[in-house]
Amino acid sequence: MHAHGTEVRQRAIALLRAGVKNADIARKLGVPAGTIGYWHHLDRAERGILPGRGLHRPCPRCDGRDLDEAAYAYLLGLYLGDGHIIQYSEHRAPNLMISCDDAWPGIMDACQAAMQAVFPHNSVCRVRRPGSHNVKVYSKHLWCMFPQHGAGKKHERRIALEPWQQRIVDRHPWDFIRGLFHSDGCRITNWTKRMVAGKQKRYEYPRYFFANKSDDIRKLCSDTLTKVGVEWSTLARGSDPFNISVARRASVALMDAHMGPKY
Template identity: 70%
Template sequence: MRNAEVARQLGVPPGTVSYWLHLDRSRRGECPGRRPPPPCPRCDDTPLDEAAYAYLLGLYLGDGHIIQHSRHRVPSLMITCSEKWPGLIDEAERAMRAVFPQNRTCRVRKTGALNVKVYSKHLWCLFPQHGEGRKHERHIALEPWQQAIVDRYPWGFIRGLIHSDGCRTTNWTTRIVAGERKRYEYPRYFFTNKSDDIRRLLTDTLDKVGVEWRVTRRGNDPYNVSVARREAVALMDRFIGPKL
């Protein structure tokens, strides 16, 4: 039956019938010149670079967000990175390419920062923590399959969290030695995030790798996780180190 006849019987414009047919062909991959969408590790059971994913998951929970503008059919994942750390920007983009090997990545400049960005229809599948509102205003928990990856690659996950909302810094204090005040400096790691759930994901993972930590307060709010003991800092330095 011709589209015009279908439109008359259904009482809709002929262009609507043509659009419905186009959508149907597109779903079956029959549109000429259109490639099928890249496969998804969750939907299609294709291989996933789990080490890269653990790192990217940490970045996403800290400084990442998923958006879908009305003018785009495909959502995008953006990781916001400070321009002070070009090495971190490169590492974030490498992780995106490893997790989404058939999707293009790009960098979008902001004032004092860069958004490392990738488009994919399967972002919801790989990052089910996405939802309306700010992360610290809603519950954040890992799916069992995500927790299994974090258990296999805990340092990648910790590295992503520290690279997003953490830092390695040098603190100092003074002590009286033989009647003379001396200054001592020591390195420590900080992670600052308003979400109780995200801080707990970090501290649970730190416990699993044997890193001692404690909570320090920003004013009255326990937003900081601190790693300051010498042995714990040395262990973090082996796998994390300062941002580059």
């Protein structure tokens, strides 16, 4: 391993502070770019100017910061469907991750916009996965904002909204429903055949489905649908009642008016 002297390091730090790029300094001094980056990190740490260090990012629950409730209701619906919270180590902030299929880029954009609105002081990013992206945000306040987090799968433990969350959902029910259906729902076209005047005629009709293994999450969905006037029914998958169906014409029309396209 080649050890670089103090003079070389001091020259590198002087260039870094002058705004010269790491790669240009590496070429100029004949030092690996990784070493330049490490020196840059140490210099900023010594001066107390590391990005994010010392910044207070207020929380709606802890500090009373204003919260975009409509965005939160939508993000809560997405989280209950395709989201989870992970903390890789006790030294790092936990991250909220919503898995979004690449087939629905509009939902991915809406998810990122909602996440940024709920956490305006934090950076939101996308992590590529085969056929999908994880939309992520890091925050030490995720436990405050999503108290439903816990060990194990959601359908294997109790899921209930806190009173403050229920008040938000009551004020923004359609945003919550949209988040649920954008994660675990779909709109399909059913068809059937009937005899009319001795001839078979094909009939087509739209229908919404919401599928989730958690009894609690399905109840949150069905209760909210009832509150906004949507009639629904339960369809069993085998012996398991995993599906909520919205098939009546007036209810489908009501859903269409508030859901928007899934794209």
